[in-house]
Amino acid sequence: MSTRARLAAFFAALGALVVVATILTIALRPVAVAPNAPDAFDITAGMDDCGRGWGAAGTAETDGVAAEAPAVRGGDQTFTVTNTTVGGIEVYVQAVDSKRVYLDLESIGAGAHATARVTLGAGRYRFVCLPADADPVRGPVVTVGKAPPGSPLTPGIVPVTRTDLIPVAKAYTAWVASRLPALRQQVAAVAADAEEGDLPAARRDWLTAHTTYETLGAAYDAFGELGDQLDGVPRGEPTGFHLVESQLWHGDAAATVAASADALLGLVDRLQAEFADVQLDPGDVALRAHEIVEDAIQDTLTGATDAGSGTSLASADAELTGAEQALAPLEPVLASRYDRLGDTRAALAAAHAVVETHRAADGTWTPLAQLSRADRERVDAALDRAAELLAPVAAICDPRRDS
Structure with missing residues (x-):
């Protein structure tokens, strides 16, 4: 992604x-x-x-x-x-x-x-x-010398080094690692539901597991090819989460869903084992904080990652959470460097609020195709605003060699 x-x-x-x-x-x-x-x-x-x-x-x-x-x-x-x-x-x-x-x-x-x-x-x-x-x-x-009176001086900024970002990468890596056991438990629930023939429960549990995975966006590069297998975008043959999604919402037999869910569980087990030895690059977290929302705009909100569940808005909501989680350990670095940090947090919260108006009390989400034009414009504008404010974060935190 x-x-x-x-x-x-x-x-x-x-x-x-x-x-x-x-x-x-x-x-x-x-x-x-x-x-x-x-x-x-x-x-x-x-x-x-x-x-x-x-x-x-x-x-x-x-x-x-x-x-x-x-x-x-x-x-x-x-x-x-x-x-x-x-x-x-x-x-x-x-x-x-x-x-x-x-x-x-x-x-x-x-x-x-x-x-x-x-x-x-x-x-x-x-x-x-x-x-x-x-x-x-x-x-x-x-x-x-002194500038002429009234001259709008260019503000300066203290550059960020890789040393500044090492605690950020460690903190975010630890957070991702802490979420993987919950992800495994949620995927295991999908497999168990399908084995029991309870496909409505499997659909509910699939959404829970998939949105958990979507919150981990700043670590996707570290997942490598395994990440593609886990959450392959359904162009051609869907993989991982999207294969199970396609089967659940297109009437496949419970035994077929169970087999795919078991395979997905095996991928999550591999991810948990391999991620134990991963340390994210210090420059990646800030870059991904912006990319997560950009991905939501370009892929999720276009329906490109929907394999039949109609839950793109749930995915977008989870991706906003992912951006917030990537931003959180960066705040000590950004506090003295980015004067719109508060606006950025507010924009992410506002985007959540707009997206979540399309979640029903029973946990179901309005499919993208059913949004009115006005509602769609509000969702797009909210995520565009968040992406605009997150864009400077990547460049401010682009680590510079010490001079």
């Missing part, structure tokens, strides 16, 4: 310059600048010339002591950055004292240029260049 490939294609389509403006609340945008504009600078970014061109000639950091270049005016600074290495490079502007990042340019190709603008207040700053497969290179320190 991962959309990592779609995200990679999206960012690649942006070209050599990837803008993290939404994430860092940075006013980063392509600009047309007169060649002799006093606050426009041609900057080189390489192993030996990182940050050269900002102000007058400066001296790169030597023996841990950086020489200051002559001061430049505060306010708008427009940089045309040229990658002078033979590979890709990431370049950012960082405050020397606070370590906050004010401009971040990712994936500038060899020999390529990127133009961006940032508004800086008084302080000491420098470019940091991160060539591919090489240590960070720190440019000369530049002293920036």
Whole structure:
């Protein structure tokens, strides 16, 4: 269910310059600048010339002591950055004292240029260049003067490192592991119901088990091929949960359902055993927090993952819970970095409320096809809002190499 490939294609389509403006609340945008504009600078970014061109000639950091270049005016600074290495490079502007990042340019190709603008207040700053497969290179320190009164300064953000995210990954891994025994018990109930010939009970228990599985979305990449077998999207031959779903809602014999449920139980047993040795990548949890809701919009709410039960809204509700569970261990990291964290939590709660209006008192859910146009628009808008607010989380928590 991962959309990592779609995200990679999206960012690649942006070209050599990837803008993290939404994430860092940075006013980063392509600009047309007169060649002799006093606050426009041609900057080189390489192993030996990182940050050269900002102000007058400066001296790169030597023996841990950086020489200051002559001061430049505060306010708008427009940089045309040229990658002078033979590979890709990431370049950012960082405050020397606070370590906050004010401009971040990712994936500038060899020999390529990127133009961006940032508004800086008084302080000491420098470019940091991160060539591919090489240590960070720190440019000369530049002293920036006071910005003109009323200038909307670009806020900076303290970058996140993999070290910051290790406790997040451990906490989320432990939570997923704690849910797997319940998932096994729920799948076992489906198999037992079918063996007894009680298919209505099997349908109810299938929904309970499947929604539990849907809450584990930030771990799907770690499940690998086993995850595909457990919850294969029913294009062609459904697998795992969706095979049992298809049989339960298309009139297959109880013995057939029981055999498939037993096979599903075996997959859950494998998952529980294999996950005991898994430690999620520290960067995955934040990425998946956004992807879970995006998957719900693109797959679940289009009916692409419905094999006959008509319970797509139940799945979407569970996926929202999954996003909340992925977000929870990130909150200590995000609290000082993302000023819309509270809005994000509220948007997820609001999306739950909208979706759950379509659950009846007996636990059944309205099928997507039976939603009115107005109801469908409300559901789509609620999940779109949550996805929009979660998008910055992935980029804020994209771990950066220590500079």
